Amino acid sequence: MTATLPELTGNYVLDPAHTRIGFVARHAMVTKVHGSFGTFEGTAHLDGADPAKSTAQVVIKTESIHTGVEQRDQHLRTNDFLDVPNFPDITFRTTLVERQSDTEYRVTGDLTVKDTTRPVTIDFEYTGNAVDPHGNLRVGLEGSVTISRKQFGVTWNAALEGGGVLVGDKVVLEFDISAIKQG
DSSP, X not given: OOOOTGGGOEEEEEOTTSOEEEEEEEXXXXXXXXXXXXXXXXXXXXXXXXXXXXXXXXXXXGGGEEOSOHHHHHHHTSTTTTOTTTOOEEEEEEEEEEEOSSSEEEEEEEEEETTEEEEEEEEEEEEEEEEOTTSOEEEEEEEEEEEEGGXXXXXXXXXXXXXXXXXXXXXXXXXEEEEEEOO
């Protein structure tokens, strides 16, 4: 049995074992690099009856970036990109939640990367809820947003011999969320 939207009201934590926070960026103007962050924490208060009263916050550890290529990951941790020693966290805090339909929500909040904070709006799909074998009520959400990395002070690049640049400016942030209701 699944819960109705009003029954979902409560406090939640992200389940890192079943949540993915990822990204996709264009490389050499011809292909895409996919990556993710392995260490993060997040909490939310969901109000099923009045989604505008819902809130969420996420803290992502920049050192946990992973693209499957260690040399690239090490470069992404330098000042050329995330500058992990000086900026160990990427944060997101909601400022507005809007219901678009029974399964679609628009979440606006402040995204901070490298000490630069800008508003972003993420379209999420509510994928459902279930009680897991341990008795936990879980909700699922999927969403994505495209940002300009330059707007967050991530400007490093290299020119390509035939024209263009090595790293595209647009980065798609991807969220596959499993959150567990607390108490």
